[in-house]
Amino acid sequence: MCGIVGYVGPQDGAALVLDALKRLEYRGYDSAGLATVNHAVLTVEKAAGRIAVLEQRLNGRVPAGRAAIAHTRWATHGAPTEENAHPHTDCGGTIALAHNGIIENAAALRRTLERRGHRFRSETDTEVLAHLIEELYDGSLVGAVIAALRSIEGTYGLAVVSTREPGTLVAARMGSPILLGIGDGEYFVASDAAAVLEHTRSVVYLDDGEVAALTADGYTIYDQDTAPIEKAVRTIEWEIGAVERGGYPHFMLKEIMEQPESIRNTLRGRLLEDEGTSRHGGINLTSGELLEIDRIVLTACGTSWHAALIGEYMLEELARIPTEVEYASEFRYRNPILDEETLVVGISQSGETADTLAAMREARQRGAHTLGIVNAVGSSVAREVDGGIYLHAGPEIGVASTKAFTSQVTALALLTLHIARLRSMSVLQGRALIQALQRLPDQVQQVLERAPEIEEIAQRYVRAPNALYLGRGYNFPVALEGALKLKEISYVHAEGYPAAEMKHGPIALIDEMMPVVVVAPRDGTYQKIVSNVQEVKARGGRVIGVVTEGDEEITRLADHVIAIPPTADCLTPILSVLPLQLLAYYIAVRRGCDVDKPRNLAKSVTVE
Numbered sequence: 001m002c003g004i005v006g007y008v009g010p011q012d013g014a015a016l017v018l019d020a021l022k023r024l025e026y027r028g029y030d031s032a033g034l035a036t037v038n039h040a041v042l043t044v045e046k047a048a049g050r051i052a053v054l055e056q057r058l059n060g061r062v063p064a065g066r067a068a069i070a071h072t073r074w075a076t077h078g079a080p081t082e083e084n085a086h087p088h089t090d091c092g093g094t095i096a097l098a099h100n101g102i103i104e105n106a107a108a109l110r111r112t113l114e115r116r117g118h119r120f121r122s123e124t125d126t127e128v129l130a131h132l133i134e135e136l137y138d139g140s141l142v143g144a145v146i147a148a149l150r151s152i153e154g155t156y157g158l159a160v161v162s163t164r165e166p167g168t169l170v171a172a173r174m175g176s177p178i179l180l181g182i183g184d185g186e187y188f189v190a191s192d193a194a195a196v197l198e199h200t201r202s203v204v205y206l207d208d209g210e211v212a213a214l215t216a217d218g219y220t221i222y223d224q225d226t227a228p229i230e231k232a233v234r235t236i237e238w239e240i241g242a243v244e245r246g247g248y249p250h251f252m253l254k255e256i257m258e259q260p261e262s263i264r265n266t267l268r269g270r271l272l273e274d275e276g277t278s279r280h281g282g283i284n285l286t287s288g289e290l291l292e293i294d295r296i297v298l299t300a301c302g303t304s305w306h307a308a309l310i311g312e313y314m315l316e317e318l319a320r321i322p323t324e325v326e327y328a329s330e331f332r333y334r335n336p337i338l339d340e341e342t343l344v345v346g347i348s349q350s351g352e353t354a355d356t357l358a359a360m361r362e363a364r365q366r367g368a369h370t371l372g373i374v375n376a377v378g379s380s381v382a383r384e385v386d387g388g389i390y391l392h393a394g395p396e397i398g399v400a401s402t403k404a405f406t407s408q409v410t411a412l413a414l415l416t417l418h419i420a421r422l423r424s425m426s427v428l429q430g431r432a433l434i435q436a437l438q439r440l441p442d443q444v445q446q447v448l449e450r451a452p453e454i455e456e457i458a459q460r461y462v463r464a465p466n467a468l469y470l471g472r473g474y475n476f477p478v479a480l481e482g483a484l485k486l487k488e489i490s491y492v493h494a495e496g497y498p499a500a501e502m503k504h505g506p507i508a509l510i511d512e513m514m515p516v517v518v519v520a521p522r523d524g525t526y527q528k529i530v531s532n533v534q535e536v537k538a539r540g541g542r543v544i545g546v547v548t549e550g551d552e553e554i555t556r557l558a559d560h561v562i563a564i565p566p567t568a569d570c571l572t573p574i575l576s577v578l579p580l581q582l583l584a585y586y587i588a589v590r591r592g593c594d595v596d597k598p599r600n601l602a603k604s605v606t607v608e
């Protein structure tokens with residue numbers, strides 16, 4: 001949600017931050033802008049639309065200046081216009097800043113500032129900060145930023161430059177990620193490591209309340225009391241190729257095709273075959289402590305919430321432990337019943353989703369054990385929980401989540417195995433699940449090789465205005481996820497339903513124009529879903545079945561089938577979701593949609 005890059009060093013920063021900004025465009029892309037400070041001259045360039053529009057506008061004339069900031073926006077306050085694009089400036093044109101997050105008391109601050117004579121140019125909450133810093137400047141930019149932030153309620157990731165200190169870049173964080181990139185005689189600020197990777201692998205993650213001042217000679221980080229602090233420099237492990245498309249037309253397709261590898265990476269080093277269990281270095285709970293847990297709450301948003309639903313089925317069926325799934329946005333504002341015997345697991349690809357983070361904080365405050373199932377290493381959720389499981393799926397850039405989902409389900413299967421073996425599962429059952437997990441990456445590969453078949457089916461339904469997705473048991477959440485994928489990237493209205501619920505409403509919608517995707521691998525619910533398919537066919541619906549290889553009954557009834565290899569019931573979602581990801585992808589491409597940057601969406605929702 002919005003991307004920020006900043007630079008200070010010996011080079012002219014504008015071209016550099018603009019280039020780095022492109023790596024963050026997936027986080028928000030409705031307007032973009034940059035600012036440079038060259039001696040005492042501040043230049044700001046902005047444009048509504050993608051970064052490419054800004055580039056066209058500049059037409060190769062990037063402004064000079066050794067300090068530069070840039071921003072790509074996902075609008076919250078004010079429409080995505082040029083005026084509302086960041087960076088924002090003060091009245092005197094001495095300060096420019098880029099901000100992620102929301103300033104909750106912006107309206108009140110704006111009124112006060114206007115009374116004091118400040119003139120506002122945008123509708124954004126962010127602009128109040130520029131005017132506040134202008135008022136509070138008293139010989140030190142970092143001092144003025146710290147003072148201004150004292151009046152702010154809300155969240156921010158911030159980068160500030162000023163003509164008053166042409167060689168200084170100031171960054172701050174509260175609830176919205178910011179890191180410093182440590183180069184050789186040059187320094188960066190970014191909201192995401194992907195932006196700086198081309199220049200340095202050494203980063204310092206700021207924590208909430210911290211502010212940093214960077215110059216070409218070094219940097220100082222201050223805590224909430226303005227005392228200088230030392231922070232560890234961390235090394236980014238992944239390669240630059242991981243954030244590039246590598247020959248694929250879209251990140252989404254690349255990430256779909258990466259799933260054999262990403263699942264392998266989630267499993268790596270975690271399976272103990274002889275003992276029939278899984279090993280986790282990061283859970284930070286002893287077997288004794290895990291045995292005392294009498295209830296699990298899984299909380300997440302979006303696709304991660306669908307993974308949580310599958311986790312609930314797994315944990316209840318295999319580990320026999322009462323489990324609930326809560327939308328993080330609901331959980332945090334209820335008065336949830338939690339104690340030391342409750343384990344709260346937050347599932348988040350980015351580890352930065354505002355609601356998930358807040359839910360985890362709430363859970364921790366109420367004394368529950370907290371775990372994170374997170375992809376982004378060093379992210380806020382990862383750092384604030386008691387322990388967790390990293391997905392190691394590699395950076396996910398496509399806004400619609402794919403490989404993170406299958407890795408989340410894999411990680412939930414590992415967690416289930418671990419807890420189940422302590423409680424009720426026999427070593428033989430454990431070994432059988434491990435063997436099924438080990439077969440998964442190759443089976444995922446087999447399904448992905450069916451992409452041309454799926455593309456052909458997709459072509460027939462490009463113009464369908466609606467779609468229904470049905471599944472039962474472990475594959476009900478897959479139906480939800482398939483429908484979400486289609487909605488997100490092709491803007492086709494789609495709904496996911498537990499197949500038996502169809503009779504309680506959606507059946508009224510079925511006619512020849514309504515494709516019905518039935519996720520029906522051969523598992524414990526198969527026979528039941530065959531009857532549901534018959535009901536759809538009896539009403540003229542078109543059925544696309546996702547079935548297990550060798551399937552006969554649904555194959556006979558359906559208009560199209562896509563076969564997946566057999567696996568353990570609880571792992572079927574990892575295979576059955578793949579055709580649905582590809583179906584949504586090909587339909588969206590055919591409809592001419594921008595698959596990697598769907599309208600109105602953002603990769604990481606860091607506002608409530």
Ligand code: G6P
Nearest residue numbers: 301302303304348349350353401
């Ligand atoms: C956004 C993304 C989704 C994602 C959801 C939760 O809506 O577009 O793809 O599933 O946020 O994100 P998280 O990073 O917490 O998994």
